[in-house]
Amino acid sequence: MSLVIADVTKRFRDVKAVDQLSFTVREGALFGFLGPNGAGKTTTMRVILGIIKSDEGTVTWKGKDFGRWGTGFYGYLPEERGLYPKMRVAEHLEFLGRIHGLDKQKARRETSRWLERFELGDLGSKRVEELSKGNQQKVQVIGTMLHDPELIILDEPFSGLDPVNSALLKDVLLEAHDRGKTVIFSSHRMDQVEEICQDIALINRGRLLLYGNLKQIKKSMGRQILRLSLEGNTDFWARIPGLHLLQERADYLEFRLDEGVDANRVLAEAMEAGQVIRFELVEPSLDQIFVEKVGEGA
Amino acid sequence: MIPVLVKREFTTRVKGTAYILTTVVGVLVFIGLSFLPPIMERLSSSIAPKHIELVVLDQGIESSHLPFLLQLSQEREDLTIRDASGLDERAAYAMVLDENLSGLLLIDGPLCTLVTPDSKNVVLNEEIENVVNQAATLWRATQLGLTQDEMQSLFHAVDFRIREVAPEQEDGREVDQVAQTQAMVLAYFLLFMIYMALILYGNMVASGVAEEKSSRIMEVMVSTVKPVELMFGKIIGVGALGLLQFFVWISTGLVMTFLGRTSFLGGLLGVAEPLRAVPLGGILWFGLYFLLGYFFYASIFAAAGALVSRVEEVSQVVSLLMMFIMVGFFGAYFSFLNPNSSFAVTTSLIPFTAPMVMFARIMLADPPLVQVAASVVIMLLAIAVGTWLSSKIYRIGILLYGKRPSLGQVARFLKG
Numbered sequence: 001m002s003l004v005i006a007d008v009t010k011r012f013r014d015v016k017a018v019d020q021l022s023f024t025v026r027e028g029a030l031f032g033f034l035g036p037n038g039a040g041k042t043t044t045m046r047v048i049l050g051i052i053k054s055d056e057g058t059v060t061w062k063g064k065d066f067g068r069w070g071t072g073f074y075g076y077l078p079e080e081r082g083l084y085p086k087m088r089v090a091e092h093l094e095f096l097g098r099i100h101g102l103d104k105q106k107a108r109r110e111t112s113r114w115l116e117r118f119e120l121g122d123l124g125s126k127r128v129e130e131l132s133k134g135n136q137q138k139v140q141v142i143g144t145m146l147h148d149p150e151l152i153i154l155d156e157p158f159s160g161l162d163p164v165n166s167a168l169l170k171d172v173l174l175e176a177h178d179r180g181k182t183v184i185f186s187s188h189r190m191d192q193v194e195e196i197c198q199d200i201a202l203i204n205r206g207r208l209l210l211y212g213n214l215k216q217i218k219k220s221m222g223r224q225i226l227r228l229s230l231e232g233n234t235d236f237w238a239r240i241p242g243l244h245l246l247q248e249r250a251d252y253l254e255f256r257l258d259e260g261v262d263a264n265r266v267l268a269e270a271m272e273a274g275q276v277i278r279f280e281l282v283e284p285s286l287d288q289i290f291v292e293k294v295g296e297g298a
Numbered sequence: 299m300i301p302v303l304v305k306r307e308f309t310t311r312v313k314g315t316a317y318i319l320t321t322v323v324g325v326l327v328f329i330g331l332s333f334l335p336p337i338m339e340r341l342s343s344s345i346a347p348k349h350i351e352l353v354v355l356d357q358g359i360e361s362s363h364l365p366f367l368l369q370l371s372q373e374r375e376d377l378t379i380r381d382a383s384g385l386d387e388r389a390a391y392a393m394v395l396d397e398n399l400s401g402l403l404l405i406d407g408p409l410c411t412l413v414t415p416d417s418k419n420v421v422l423n424e425e426i427e428n429v430v431n432q433a434a435t436l437w438r439a440t441q442l443g444l445t446q447d448e449m450q451s452l453f454h455a456v457d458f459r460i461r462e463v464a465p466e467q468e469d470g471r472e473v474d475q476v477a478q479t480q481a482m483v484l485a486y487f488l489l490f491m492i493y494m495a496l497i498l499y500g501n502m503v504a505s506g507v508a509e510e511k512s513s514r515i516m517e518v519m520v521s522t523v524k525p526v527e528l529m530f531g532k533i534i535g536v537g538a539l540g541l542l543q544f545f546v547w548i549s550t551g552l553v554m555t556f557l558g559r560t561s562f563l564g565g566l567l568g569v570a571e572p573l574r575a576v577p578l579g580g581i582l583w584f585g586l587y588f589l590l591g592y593f594f595y596a597s598i599f600a601a602a603g604a605l606v607s608r609v610e611e612v613s614q615v616v617s618l619l620m621m622f623i624m625v626g627f628f629g630a631y632f633s634f635l636n637p638n639s640s641f642a643v644t645t646s647l648i649p650f651t652a653p654m655v656m657f658a659r660i661m662l663a664d665p666p667l668v669q670v671a672a673s674v675v676i677m678l679l680a681i682a683v684g685t686w687l688s689s690k691i692y693r694i695g696i697l698l699y700g701k702r703p704s705l706g707q708v709a710r711f712l713k714g
Contacts, residue, residue, distance in 0.1 A: 082514025
């Protein structure tokens with residue numbers, strides 16, 4: 001009972017935008033879909049939704065071909081935002097609700113409910129073109145969720161939103177998740193993905209680099225990050241094999257520990273070198289995993 | 299799904315300034331046309347010379363036109379002839395200038411020369427030429443020794459009628475010349491309307507598609523609605539707008555026709571007789587061929603609009619289509635001269651020109667029913683094939699941004 005992407009390949013001329021891509025999004029998951037610019041995220045989403053046809057592979061939802069479910073069960077927010085500029089906001093949302101299969105009354109009711117939820121209640125009679133970019137984006141997010149779809153697919157939903165509205169969107173997504181909806185979104189903001197997603201897929205050049213439960217992925221990276229702050233001689237670390245300086249910050253130094261390096265030995269060496277103020281072992285951040293994995297592939 | 303799309307297309311456009319403006323301007327033009335004949339009449343009477351006063355100097359050896367000019371001036375109130383015999387040319391012309399007369403006419407046997415300070419006054423000078431010609435006719439008739447009665451019978455117009463008899467008919471009916479002229483004017487007028495409609499609404503479809511692309515709403519739409527549905531929603535919506543506009547315009551025209559003494563159609567060609575009945579048949583044929591032509595062209599316009607990224611580029615891709623429509627229009631125009639020529643028959647069966655040429659033929663002649671049926675069937679088939687091919691281009695085109703695809707690439711869309 002899930003969204004299954006199996007062996008999907010999409011070529012544009014000679015370039016493989018998506019290359020033998022397979023992953024599964026289980027029902028009810030909040031799924032982060034990651035990758036650098038041009039990795040093939042948007043193309044993958046378009047293939048899932050049937051906007052473009054794949055050259056190979058299949059996409060199924062709950063065991064049945066995706067395209068055979070009709071269109072009412074999902075909501076899609078494309079990366080390129082767009083609305084009819086001349087339409088009035090409420091009118092536009094009702095229209096989007098209608099083409100997703102809502103009847104007239106329901107479309108109207110949901111429109112006003114969602115406009116309230118997104119604090120746009122008094123803008124319903126304005127033309128879309130009169131709204132700020134951020135508000136237009138909120139309207140479009142509403143258009144994606146209005147018909148209460150089971151599956152919500154969002155392409156870079158946080159880009160262009162200020163922190164207040166980002167938090168609002170995050171709440172809305174978490175709420176949908178709590179109600180058992182399946183949410184997939186792409187992002188290049190790793191902190192947001194880390195904050196709300198359990199499962200992720202990371203792709204680059206159309207290929208899957210990492211996929212699975214975020215916690216397990218972090219564990220399976222097989223190494224740890226050390227944050228160290230020290231008063232005294234900080235050059236001691238160069239003597240320890242398997243310790244690599246990642247970044248030098250004003251408040252602490254960050255190292256990567258190779259597998260098998262004994263953290264206690266590092267601590268002992270550090271105490272000898274000076275006064276230890278901070279010694280912290282952390283899991284690698286998604287950001288670091290991202291940079292490392294994408295870097296490896298290059 | 300399509301009704302929702304049609305409704306959006308229709309309601310958002312029908313409230314738009316551009317649509318309301320063109321409808322109102324159209325109505326004003328129609329009302330204006332019905333006032334055209336009286337206005338024209340007043341205009342022409344203000345230009346026409348009220349009185350002609352000629353100084354005539356006969357320099358010939360024998361007298362020729364002069365006595366007849368004098369005779370005419372007695373018959374006509376608006377003509378005065380002053381015989382300047384005895385004066386020289388200079389003095390005679392001075393008289394014209396001093397008293398602001400119409401001109402000096404020098405006669406030398408059959409040769410007449412008008413001396414005038416204003417050779418550009420075409421209306422006046424033509425009227426003078428007419429007068430001189432009348433005098434010349436009288437002069438020649440006298441030379442031939444014709445009597446007044448003989449003269450009259452010579453210039454009596456023949457009573458000319460036309461009776462149309464179809465090959466399979468025993469006897470035909472006499473053709474009503476006025477009705478015939480009116481049918482012609484009406485046909486020409488409605489033909490022009492079809493031509494306008496195809497260009498106007500075709501362009502509206504193409505720029506509508508380009509608008510959806512440039513505002514980037516397209517991707518949301520095609521993730522929910524099938525591209526073909528989207529295309530038809532737009533085509534039907536714009537078509538409905540067109541029908542509404544024509545309904546308003548034609549109703550205005552008809553109301554003005556029955557209100558006013560002169561018909562608005564008459565205004566176009568100066569036919570003063572009012573329309574005798576509502577040309578219902580013509581309007582229904584107009585509706586049929588407008589729809590056939592519109593659905594055929596609109597899908598191609600939609601595909602053309604899908605090939606560009608911005609509304610400003612639309613005119614570049616639709617120019618070829620406009621050419622086809624123009625060819626159809628001129629084809630129909632030539633068919634007016636002979637509605638049953640092989641040229642007219644052929645072009646009335648080609649989808650690109652049929653909506654206009656066949657319509658013109660139906661309005662003017664009674665083309666064989668087989669041909670009419672064939673043109674309708676051909677149009678329906680062409681619409682099916684056209685929309686099928688267009689939807690293929692449309693489906694791929696709508697997600698393409700940036701450089702406009704070449705003809706070769708478009709051909710590949712059709713294969714894929």
